[in-house]
Amino acid sequence: MSEIKVNLGEHSYVITIGAGVLSRVGDIVASSCKHTAAAIVTNPTVARHYAAKVTASINAAGIRSETIIVPAGERFKTLRTIAKIYDALVDMKMDRCGVIVALGGGVIGDMSGFAAATYMRGIDFVQVPTTLLAQVDASVGGKTGVDLPQGKNLVGAFHQPRAVVMDTLTLDTLPSRELRCGLAEVVKHGIIYDREFLEFLDDNASGLLAGQHDLLERAVYRSVEIKRDVVEIDERESGLRAILNYGHTVGHAIEALSGYGKFRHGEALSVGMVTEALIAEDIGVAQSQTASKIANVLAKMRLPVNLDDVFNAQDIVRAIEVDKKTLGSSIRMALPVALGECKVVPDIDRQTIASAVERHKSLRYQG
Numbered sequence: 001m002s003e004i005k006v007n008l009g010e011h012s013y014v015i016t017i018g019a020g021v022l023s024r025v026g027d028i029v030a031s032s033c034k035h036t037a038a039a040i041v042t043n044p045t046v047a048r049h050y051a052a053k054v055t056a057s058i059n060a061a062g063i064r065s066e067t068i069i070v071p072a073g074e075r076f077k078t079l080r081t082i083a084k085i086y087d088a089l090v091d092m093k094m095d096r097c098g099v100i101v102a103l104g105g106g107v108i109g110d111m112s113g114f115a116a117a118t119y120m121r122g123i124d125f126v127q128v129p130t131t132l133l134a135q136v137d138a139s140v141g142g143k144t145g146v147d148l149p150q151g152k153n154l155v156g157a158f159h160q161p162r163a164v165v166m167d168t169l170t171l172d173t174l175p176s177r178e179l180r181c182g183l184a185e186v187v188k189h190g191i192i193y194d195r196e197f198l199e200f201l202d203d204n205a206s207g208l209l210a211g212q213h214d215l216l217e218r219a220v221y222r223s224v225e226i227k228r229d230v231v232e233i234d235e236r237e238s239g240l241r242a243i244l245n246y247g248h249t250v251g252h253a254i255e256a257l258s259g260y261g262k263f264r265h266g267e268a269l270s271v272g273m274v275t276e277a278l279i280a281e282d283i284g285v286a287q288s289q290t291a292s293k294i295a296n297v298l299a300k301m302r303l304p305v306n307l308d309d310v311f312n313a314q315d316i317v318r319a320i321e322v323d324k325k326t327l328g329s330s331i332r333m334a335l336p337v338a339l340g341e342c343k344v345v346p347d348i349d350r351q352t353i354a355s356a357v358e359r360h361k362s363l364r365y366q367g
Helices: 021-032 044-060 079-091 106-121 132-138 168-173 176-193 195-203 205-209 213-233 240-245 248-257 265-282 290-300 313-321 350-362
Strands: 002-006 013-018 037-042 064-069 099-104 124-129 143-148 151-158 163-167 333-338 341-345
Touching (some): 002 213, 013 213, 021 163, 132 176, 195 213, 195 290, 240 341, 265 290
Parallel strands (some): 037 064, 099 124, 124 163
Antiparallel strands (some): 002 013, 143 151
16 A cells, blocks of 8 residues: 655645555545545446445444435536535535545546535545546546536536545456556656656556556556646646646547547547647647657557547637637647657647648558
């Protein structure tokens, strides 16, 4: 078991990582604050595997708990689902000393955190991520939110968890597609921050895809370290933290245009990272072949790297224009300078984006 502390003053918390730490959730919840009750928010699939264990742990710590089941999938990350969570919290007579425990992937974490940030003007929550993507990204940093039909995470709040508990054994029940999606975020961390880590991922792609525990635990730990380092410097994304958005500007557009169904987040992110690397090449931020090198690593993780012809360049630009990373009329993007280094470019020309989209559609990277 390992611990990583996120130092954010009064909002500091500890991330616990290891095999079998799910049984410690109750003790961690109890030690994080004096809680009267816990609402475990999860989906049917995760509940079947882990709800009983987490409930038993919380009850053993002397905290009353109830489980709130919400539908699985990005398309249910809506204000309507949040309203159902509010109703359940009221029904269980949750007060301001209560805590929400987010048990599941990134969608569960985002919604649970937003419900916690807004119910009674804010109550505690604890992240218990059970997917690789949630462990390495969504559960760390305090971003919460829901989607609108126009785009992802357009309604949300910064609300730091009281604690994060990452049991790497939960990755054993993860479908291979979801494991690959998580690896997209892991690779992203290497691209933007740590070339040596990226090389480790490239060298160990087959073992990571096979679910080797030692490799996955190392990937989770280093990814969390990287995100922790960035968040401690820039909690509210006013500067450095924006580099964590690499690939997400185009990736979110792909998700929105495909109706949050065809592409998982990690798959859209993978394609988006290649498109945005092409933009970096086109404006002289990155050297030529940077996109090709990035695509090669992602393809080793069996992630999509080519952009379907079905996507129209102008539609992607319009989707980007309503993204929350767009400021006024300016489209800003986190772009790779080299492998292991990234910078935020504040004003990307729309035609440059459209041209890169068209160029990406014409290329066919091989895995």
